[in-house]
Amino acid sequence: MFEKILIANRGEIAVRIIRACREMGIKTAAVYSEADAASMHVRLADESVCIGPAAAAESYLHVPNIIAAARNVGAEAIHPGAGFLAESAMFAEVCREYEIANIGPTPEQLAAAGNKSAAIEAARDAGLPILESSSEPLRDLRTARDALAELGTPAMLKAAAGGGGRGMRQIRNFSQLMTAFPQAQSEAAAAFDSGDLYLERLVEGARHVEIQILGDGRNVRHLGERDCSVQRRHQKVIEEAPSPSLNDKLRRRIASAATKLARSLKYESAGTVEFLVDKDDKHYFIELNARIQVEHPVSEALTGIDLVQWQIRIAAGERIDFKQGDVKPNGHAIECRLIAEDSENDWVPSAGLVSKLSLPGGPGVRVDSHVYAGYQVPTQYDSLLAKIICHGRDRDAAIAATRTALAEVEVGGIATNLPYLKRVMDDPDFVAGRHTLDEMPGQAAPEPAGA
Template identity: 50%
Template sequence: MFSKVLIANRGEIAVRLIRGCRELGIATVAIYSEADATAPHVLAADDAVCIGPPAPAESYLNISRIVDSARQSGAQAVHPGYGFLAENAAFAQAVTDAGLTFIGPRAAAMAAMGDKVAARKRVAAAGVPVVPAVEDVANPLAWPRVAELIGFPLLIKAAAGGGGKGMRIVHDESELAAAFAAAGREAQSAFGDGRLFIERYLERPRHVEVQVLGDQHGAIIDLGERECSIQRRHQKIIEETPSPALTPDLRAQMTAAALAAAHAVNYSNAGTVEFLLDHDGRFYFLEMNTRLQVEHPITELVTGVDLVQAQLRIAAGEPLWLRQDDIRPRGHALECRVYAEDPAQQFLPSPGLVRHLREPQGPGIRVDSGIMAGFTVPLHYDPLLAKVSVWGETRAAARQRMLAALANYVVLGCTTSLPFLLDVLEHPAFAAGDTHTHFIEEHFPVWHRREQHRAVAAMAAAIDAARPRRRATGHEPAAPSSPWVTLGHWRLRQG
């Protein structure tokens, strides 16, 4: 096992990875930009290295600087988390070339699944169902013919990426040229690759994914599915497991397809195979995320498998110690992503100083957080603050527990998505499990903060204003005279 690991990320996932390493007796090195000098992940790690200015390109996306920091700090391995460089095959190869271990799949598997066109062909050859598509769309003169072949509505997608970038829905031929131009520009900017392809657009599908885990010796198992249909701007905000839409037979078919896709690229470590599920129970391969997913906690809650520790053990060369029969999910789990954003303003990011923080606690409640009182949420990065995950014996019990948890979650200083999440959870369609990827647009085309949400926020603010300031403990703002503030960030650093 490794003695020291560099965490090439920030926020809540960096804190989660540090905790997983510590439980295995592994020392950690955090990296941080100048905007994150006092971030919780920096305080949690054993060592920390500043890698540059706030701009991601100069810090968290700077491959050479991160690899140099890992070598100079004495780390033996690098964990990328999710986002930033987590699915960058060049980064994985650079880590390996430096004589370090990349905690994730092999660079070849990442590259194979990172190119969406090549991935479609590879999994289709393995018998995995794919959405009808046309990959060769470089010639604008061919667009109308291709569109007629696929049929409207259709979806233009980036060949080299995901996360909703480089993606456009087209309803008729008059929109084709503008949609291709916009998608190409966005794909080039986000991924450095403007290639596009067209596929049939499925209206109101469910988004269901399967968690897989493989070792370096050819063994791969699945840990069940997660449904991630509640999304805004093609990004998930609520996830659950198991999916309320899957029958035992459909679940068996989907997990078999996921394992076939993973075997097609000789996959190792943690990964997720994503599918779209239509009204008739037909599912289609969407993509494979070659990393740890944001929503991994709910799989951990129902299976009891620590996915971060599993990643570390597999990267260290251990054969898979779990058999498929060992995975017996129990109960139901939900996760809500809490963002510093204003749902009433088209989810506009809302960075700022966290003046007061009260996180929910209790049986069956888990909070993965990247903030603390006194921390300023930077405007340079994804505005995810924390993830709240809950477990219950049934979906109804888990939903009620999540409602209680979010109602007791207080963040003062920046606008958050908490009241919006409560409204989504309380919606009758969500309670019935009637979800799809356009749930938000259909049920919340315009959202306004309710008066009861305003009253709760005002009450919390009043309580905070009357609260005597104490020494900072991670959940109370530090007084200006606090020695922890006047001393600044005093831990010894390397690099």
């Protein structure tokens, strides 16, 4: 097992990894940009290294500085977290060259799976149902126009090098493509250091369902599905498990497809195979996120399996020591993402000083966060403040627990999406499990009393 791990990320995911390492008796080294000098992950790590200015391209995406930091502190492994370099085959290859373990898939698997266009080809080869898509990475508007003419509309424009909704736009005509392409390309380049895009057929009225997988290069296990159909601008806001829309037969079929793909790749580490499920219960592979996901605590709440610790154990050469039949999801879990965006004012980003903070607790409630009273929310990075995960014996109990937890949240000094999260828990379509990606539940603020 490793003695020291460098964490090449920031925010709540860096704190999550530090805690997993502590439980395993592993020392940690944090990296941080100048904007994150007072961040929680810097405080909690055994040691820390500044790797550059606030801009991600000069810090969290700057591979030479990260490798130099790992070598200087004597780290045997690097955990890239979620986002930034987590799905970079180049970064994993550089780690290999310097004999530093990358806690994630191999460079070859990242090249095949982390790149979304390549992942579609791998899924096709494994026999998974896929959506029609452009065959080559789109790097200029002329090529994109030709691809759209061949594919037809409506379509979805996506980043080829990463997920999380960045670089994603709906395209219903050529005029929209002209506007959306440079925007999506710039967004993808900033998030993933690659502006490559691709087009995919748009499925309307669909739900977003993903399967959590874990592989060690020989064995593959799945931890069931998560439903991520509450999204804003293709960014997940609320996730839950199990999905309220799947019957057992469809659930088994989708899980089987996910494990089939992972086995074909001899997949290592944690990953998520994502699908769209249409109105007729047909499922289509859309991408393989070859990293730990922000929403991984939902699966941990149902199964009791620590995915981050298993990532570390697999990277250290251990084999998965439990069978598929040992994975027995229990109850229902819901995760709400508390973000620094004003849901009551057109979702305007809100940075600044957190003057007051009260987060919930109690049985069945877990909070993953890097925020504290006195923390300065920076403008340069993701707006996630905290993840609030509530577990109950069934979906009704989980919704009730989430309502109670959200009622306990207080954040002073900045605006958040807390009012929106509360509305979703009372939205009739969400409560009934009828919501789809087409309409965002809880979007309309309630009318004032007497209006």
